Amino acid sequence: MACWLSARNAHARWARLYSLAVDPVLRGQGWGGRLLAAGEDWMREQGLRVCRAEVKTDNQAARRLYASQGYREAGALPDYYGAGLDGVRLIKQLETKRALRTA
Template sequence: MSADLTFREPTEDDHARVLAALGPWWGGLKGEAGAKERALLVPRLYFQHFTPTSRVVERPDGALAAFLIGFVSQTDPATAYIHFVGVDPALHGQGIGRSLYEWFFERVRELGVRKVKCVTSPQNTASRAYHARLGFEVSDVLPDYDGPGLDRVAFTRGLAAGPA
């Protein structure tokens, strides 16, 4: 992984930068409807209220390289949720995504979390394979999970207790 990347807590100003990356980084997955769906999944509130458990990654020139939006469940404090992750396709295979996930696992483990969950669309086969490689259990397709016609695949990964 490139040592010249900066990992930091996101700010509200990062919202527009992340939205601008959603189209090009996902390569038009599911067309215009997919682009709108992705934009609706990343509202400004994540950059206002969930920053301690989220990260943005920047190149030396300040350009966005990657991001992770995640949080601890308010319903079940032993569970955390990774809501959205993106890595510039030009940087795939360099360990940036894995570094973001490992950082998140460690951060939420410190907060008492023992399980991490996330979801993706069934069409996102790269995400499905990636999460399986990271040790997540992968569900079957969950029809209408996020509403009519919005099927999802769910991922769950347990976290071992950290050092006492």
């Protein structure tokens, strides 16, 4: 089982990924990357050009996944998840389908 939850800004061309979860039994099999790619395709179809996400600083597996999919770390978020629970903001520029086809 895998899950993707995002929201879009009605007045801008960006969306925020709120949650991405993969059943522990399925981890390490590429489901996270496939789920991200499917969600990004949907975002592109909606005309969105940027995806933002946040992750706990100590969640190294998630940080590796996002980095492998082209997300860059854009800033520290002190106490984002509560006192002493820091986060990292992630951003990915979404290329258009046309740009992806010619690459």
